[in-house]
Amino acid sequence: MIKKAEGFYEYFQRKDGSKTKATHYCAGCGHGIIHKLIAEALADFNLQDDTIFVSPVGCGAFCYYYFDCGNVAAPHGRASAVATGLSRALPGKVVISYQGDGDLGAIGFNNAFQAANRGEKFVCFFVNNAIYGMTGGQMAPTTLPGQKTVTSPMGRDVATDGFPLKVCEVFNQLEAPVFIERVSVADTKRIMKAKKAIRKAIKIQQEGRGYAFVEILSPCPTNMKIGAVEAAQFTINAMEATFPLGNFRDRSAEPPLVANKIPQKELSELIVGSSTAEADTSNFTAKEFKFCGFGGQGILSLGLVLANAGNSAGKNVSWFPSYGPEQRGGTASCSVVLANQEIGSPSVDKPDVLVAMNQPSLEKFAPTVKKGGVIIYDEQIPVEFDLPKDVSVYAFPAAKIATSKGVPKAANTALLGSLLALDLIGLPEEVVLAALADSFAKKPALVAKNMEIVETAKAWMKDNILS
Amino acid sequence: MSCEKHGNKSHPHIIQDECKGCGRCVDACPKDCLQLADKINGKGYIPAEYIGEGCIGCGICFYNCPEPYAIEVYKKDKE
Numbered sequence: 253m254i255k256k257a258e259g260f261y262e263y264f265q266r267k268d269g270s271k272t273k274a275t276h277y278c279a280g281c282g283h284g285i286i287h288k289l290i291a292e293a294l295a296d297f298n299l300q301d302d303t304i305f306v307s308p309v310g311c312g313a314f315c316y317y318y319f320d321c322g323n324v325a326a327p328h329g330r331a332s333a334v335a336t337g338l339s340r341a342l343p344g345k346v347v348i349s350y351q352g353d354g355d356l357g358a359i360g361f362n363n364a365f366q367a368a369n370r371g372e373k374f375v376c377f378f379v380n381n382a383i384y385g386m387t388g389g390q391m392a393p394t395t396l397p398g399q400k401t402v403t404s405p406m407g408r409d410v411a412t413d414g415f416p417l418k419v420c421e422v423f424n425q426l427e428a429p430v431f432i433e434r435v436s437v438a439d440t441k442r443i444m445k446a447k448k449a450i451r452k453a454i455k456i457q458q459e460g461r462g463y464a465f466v467e468i469l470s471p472c473p474t475n476m477k478i479g480a481v482e483a484a485q486f487t488i489n490a491m492e493a494t495f496p497l498g499n500f501r502d503r504s505a506e507p508p509l510v511a512n513k514i515p516q517k518e519l520s521e522l523i524v525g526s527s528t529a530e531a532d533t534s535n536f537t538a539k540e541f542k543f544c545g546f547g548g549q550g551i552l553s554l555g556l557v558l559a560n561a562g563n564s565a566g567k568n569v570s571w572f573p574s575y576g577p578e579q580r581g582g583t584a585s586c587s588v589v590l591a592n593q594e595i596g597s598p599s600v601d602k603p604d605v606l607v608a609m610n611q612p613s614l615e616k617f618a619p620t621v622k623k624g625g626v627i628i629y630d631e632q633i634p635v636e637f638d639l640p641k642d643v644s645v646y647a648f649p650a651a652k653i654a655t656s657k658g659v660p661k662a663a664n665t666a667l668l669g670s671l672l673a674l675d676l677i678g679l680p681e682e683v684v685l686a687a688l689a690d691s692f693a694k695k696p697a698l699v700a701k702n703m704e705i706v707e708t709a710k711a712w713m714k715d716n717i718l719s
Numbered sequence: 720m721s722c723e724k725h726g727n728k729s730h731p732h733i734i735q736d737e738c739k740g741c742g743r744c745v746d747a748c749p750k751d752c753l754q755l756a757d758k759i760n761g762k763g764y765i766p767a768e769y770i771g772e773g774c775i776g777c778g779i780c781f782y783n784c785p786e787p788y789a790i791e792v793y794k795k796d797k798e
Contacts, residue, residue, distance in 0.1 A: 253776075253790040253793070253794040253796060254791055254792065254793055254794075255781045255791065255794065256781070256791040256792075257781075257787035257788060260788075273734075273737055273788040274737050274739070274762070274786060274788070274789075275785070275786060275787065277738035277785060278783075279740060279741035279764065280739070280741030280742070280743060281785050282785065284784070284785025284787065285782065285783065285784070285785050287787065288782070288784075288785075288787055289780075289782075291787070318787070332796075343746075438781075439747065440747050440749075440779045440782065440783060443782045443783065444782070447782070452759065455792075473741070479741075479742065480741035480742055480743050480770055481741075481742050481743060484743065484746075516727045548755040581724060664769075672738045
């Protein structure tokens with residue numbers, strides 16, 4: 253009978269094409285031992301084809317050269333976040349996040365912590381060697397009190413550098429994790445316990461029971477600047493005083509939490525306005541609109557009515573809002589494109605039609621209007637600059653009309669009426685009005701009033717501009 | 720499983736050129752039947768070697784070795 257490594261690639265083929273059977277780890281590094289335990293478990297459980305291994309940043313960054321299973325490399329500290337995505341997208345697969353104490357304990361702590369708190373279905377192997385290995389032996393969150401490192405040459409002073417981060421103890425405060433254990437690979441007895449914990453944690457994934465966390469104390473002879481055997485002794489004698497070994501939690505016998513069923517809906521039900529209309533192939537010149545004003549004037553809604561109308565008429569449409577963080581106030585604009593052909597970009601730099609509802613927006617966008625285009629603005633806006641000469645400009649009493657109908661907020665509807673009167677939209681009027689009515693689906697009482705405002709606006713245009 | 724040198728006896732097979740000479744196996748061997756060689760290998764490390772007798776095939780050296788492919792352990796087949 254032969255005892256040999258299983259679960260690894262036959263050769264470790266590096267990016268430069270070189271093939272080797274040796275890892276990149278230093279002599280005596282604990283990573284290799286941990287790798288052997290994980291790879292062996294995957295092979296023994298016949299899980300290699302159902303496992304995705306997330307490599308970290310740090311010394312373990314090249315895990316994907318070694319493990320013969322699915323592999324993904326995550327940015328620094330993000331292995332738990334990437335593992336979250338993978339396990340959610342691929343339920344039933346075994347997802348492993350393998351992270352060091354810099355990756356998990358420092359930059360990625362919140363990713364790991366939140367994943368543990370949500371009880372994501374993956375196993376996190378946390379390799380703790382009390383130092384930053386790959387970067388050259390700097391102090392890590394897990395560095396022991398008094399331990400000398402490159403960045404703590406006098407030894408870690410807990411008064412200024414804080415205390416070692418005990419991740420198992422922290423995670424053990426959370427409700428969701430199913431399994432938490434701290435093990436070590438410093439000697440045979442400990443390696444065998446580590447083997448058992450690692451297999452248990454992987455088994456929990458195979459059975460879909462929830463989050464498992466295994467912290468593994470691992471020697472780093474290079475950065476401890478001692479031999480491999482001495483480094484292993486350091487792991488036992490010094491590290492275990494701060495990081496006691498043992499099982500913190502094993503709830504693998506309890507039934508896993510089951511999520512509530514989310515009612516399934518058709519995509520067309522979810523995407524409001526997704527049109528079933530036949531694509532319009534008639535001769536239609538693409539139109540680009542820009543609506544602008546301050547937030548709360550109904551700029552975005554006005555654009556949306558137009559986009560929905562275009563959608564019902566079988567056009568390709570885009571509606572692209574741009575606004576500040578304010579819900580009310582602040583400047584807002586939206587770009588709408590109606591076209592028969594595909595729309596390359598939803599942003600409108602040179603609109604055919606500009607509708608401006610306040611002064612700064614008018615000043616900002618008026619010079620961008622296409623030659624021969626149209627500008628409609630509320631007549632109450634003071635114009636203190638020269639409007640472009642090669643476009644048609646209409647000062648329209650939108651606010652006045654809306655106010656006269658008792659709905660001052662509906663100035664945007666009045667502007668829609670002016671667009672219809674000037675036939676600038678290019679869509680059948682009934683389609684536009686239907687879209688307007690739809691926009692008040694939640695406030696049907698307002699439909700009639702808005703229709704009245706449209707008619708009044710059209711009449712004003714007919715009497716004052718078109719006659 | 721038998722091999723040319725050790726027949727059907729339990730023994731570790733140390734792939735000398737894959738060994739980084741950390742000495743974890745030498746330290747861990749319960750039968751003290753491993754030692755560091757008196758020569759360097761192709762990588763420039765002083766590799767571990769089997770002293771030639773005493774192995775019981777326990778596999779402890781295999782698990783203490785950080786390299787996947789540096790040690791294989793042959794355990795004597797049961798009669």
